[in-house]
Structure formats: structure tokens, C-alpha cells
Amino acid sequence: MKDRWARESTRYGDSDSSVYRIEHVTELQYRLTWAGVYKSGATGYFGPKTREGVRTYQRREKLRVTGVATHKTWAHLLRDTVRQRGRIPRVCKTNGWHACYDRSTHQVTLWRGGRIRNTWLVRGGAYGGYETRVGKSVVYYRDIDHVSGLYGSPMPYSQFFDGGQAYHGSSYMLNPFVGHSHGCINMYNEDARQLWRLTSKKRLEVRVYGAWD
Template identity: 40%
Template structure:
């Protein structure tokens, strides 16, 4: 590998070659979510005897509205089951049906992603004059592939870098692909890796792309989405990253 990666590391002499290998392996381990609030911690005691909590969360009304439930701000058994099902589907733990800030944050993201529909580049923030290009919108945590103004695939949900490990914005190009890449730092598989900026790459993860707080800079994807990106993109294809992830 002759290309030097710029990931903020300093090396010289023989250490340069080892540094390149290290940079290529930068990736995140899916993180388990903490409880939404201190109040929710108390709810786990109740949850030990029951699969659902009776405690009303601070975002109870918002969750009820999102899920199409009766909006009364009171936690019913049916409300809890609906919230818990959403948490389970999106990898939010503990999934005890508590409407806390993490759960509501994911609901807001899902709403924005659904609103993108089949026209994610309506605002024309991703260039349309470059032919085949992979677009990454950090604000909505979405990515898609377009050819000019034609949508080729997506949009799909992604998980970008967390605070202090932000996915870098701007125009990039895919320069190295490794189907069965494994992180030498975290010793975890990184299938369908396509590197576009130093150690930052598209790749699939085994956990949830909605889980907080985020990656160490890579664009995490669901397995089938990363596989499709692998089939559609090649070395030299353009990537454009823009926006800002909430909390970074």
C-alpha cells in the first residue's frame, strides 16, 4: 500500500509502514446504549419482574404520537409494548418501553429518514455533476448513491462518527476496498469496507445503525446496504459528505 493515510497520526522511518496498517483498521465497535435517564434505572427493578415498565418517560406524548397511539401522556400496558417493540427493532437497550431521550432521538431520526422518500437530494446539497457518487448526509444520518440527478440506490440509514471522532465532510474518492477487512485495533470484522478518507470507510456492522453514540469516523451500514454499495461502487468513485450529526 503506497498511499499515505492522513488520520492525525505521526510516524517516521520504519514506523510509517505500521502506521498505515493501523490507520486502515480504524473502525468502531457497536456500542450498547446506556439507560435513557436516571429514572429509567429505577424502572429496571420493575422490569425484572415484568417485560415492561409502568413508568412514564419524559417523551411519553411524543412517543405516543409517533407510534400512532392515543396521546394522553400516560403509560399504558399497550403504550409500553409499542415503545418496547420499537426499541427492540432499532437496537435500543434496555428495551423496557421507557420513552426517554435516546428513544425519542431515534424516533426523530426515523421520521427525517422517512421524509426523504425517493428524493433525498431535494435540497441539491450533494453534487449532481459528477456522475456516480455516494452521498452522506450527517444531519439526517442517511446515505444514497446517485448518478447525476438520478437516484441509483437508497436512501439508507447510516451511523457516522461520534463527538470528537466525526466523519470528515467534503469531497472524497474511494481509493481502497477490502471485502473481508478486520480491524487490527478492535479485532472485529469490517465487511465490505470501502475507504474514502484516511481510515474512514463505508462498511457493515453487526449491531444497530441507530445505536448511540456513533462510530470512530466510519460510515456504518446494515449488512445488505453495505453489500449493495460494494456492488455499485469502485475505486475512484466520488463520495460527498456534508451536514452535521446531532451531538457533535
């Protein structure tokens, strides 16, 4: 997979059928909705309406109309659907690598040297002492095969930035807008692996901002 604005191709018949088989269909449907070309909700199944939404978007963007969300289609769609760009803190756009999480939009944007490289939909912590804490920090510890000492759950590609809070892959998240974590920033495993490949040998600054939604 290419590292900038990247997702694997998503096509008719694909589905986010379980937490162990994520094809990014749910994310695709959210982003097509935000792009104004799809109105049938995030079902997690790539059926006829999703395919038509992809085709409509490809026609609008003057891309090859196939109905398949190819890498090029994803690249356009991800750039177009970065939410609340004006609220992204200025520190995210400075030199170095920055992973910035907006709690209100469930969105992480990855920046390098003032340019955005990718964006992912994620799930953070909410109420009752489990909030993902706002503020600025730096990743201080990494573990590719981490297991939670509190909950015994796998946390692959963990990058810890504030106490026990980390970016990591989650085996419990199907829809980023449903449920919440215990404070960490949950990512689809493939997305956490991508973030790891890009940043695990870099100094990665983290900014958490926005009100929980």
C-alpha cells in the first residue's frame, strides 16, 4: 500500500463483516456521504447504492468511472473529506511529524513538515474517567505486539503518548462512531499498521483537541 492518502481498493461485495475483516467499507460510506454523493447510511456492506455513490464521485472528480474505490479514488476522497480543517491546531502544521486527533470528528490527521499525509477515522475515550486527554505530547514508548495489562486485550502497533494512552489497532471496533475506548485512540488494525510504518522510527508529536462527540 502506498503511504500517502492510502487505502486498499474497495469494491462491490466487500464488507466490514467482523472486527477481524475490515475492508474500509464503513469509512468509505461515511466519506461518500460527506462528499454529498451517497445517502444510504453506513451499513458496512458495499452494495449497489455504494457502487453508484463511488461512480457519481468519480464522474464529478473526472476520474475513471469504475465503481471501484481504487487508490486514486481514495486519494481524492480522503483529501476532500478532511473535516473541520480550520480547527486543526497550527502546531500540527509545523516541522516534524504530528498525529493530531480531533475528538469531535473522530478524525486523526497525520502531518509531516507542514503538509498533511493521511487521515483516518478512529475512536477515542469518552466519559467516566476514560476520556482521551486533550493537550500536546510526544510518543515515548512503542510496542508492536502490546497487550493491555489492565484488560488483557491486544493492542497491536501501540504508540504511547500520555501515560497509558496510545494510538493502537483495535480488535473491538467495527464503526468508529459507535462506542468508545478506555482512553486510547482506537484505529482499524490496518490503519494502525500504516501509522506504525510511517512513524515508528520518527519523533512523533501528538495533539489531542476538540470536545468529545
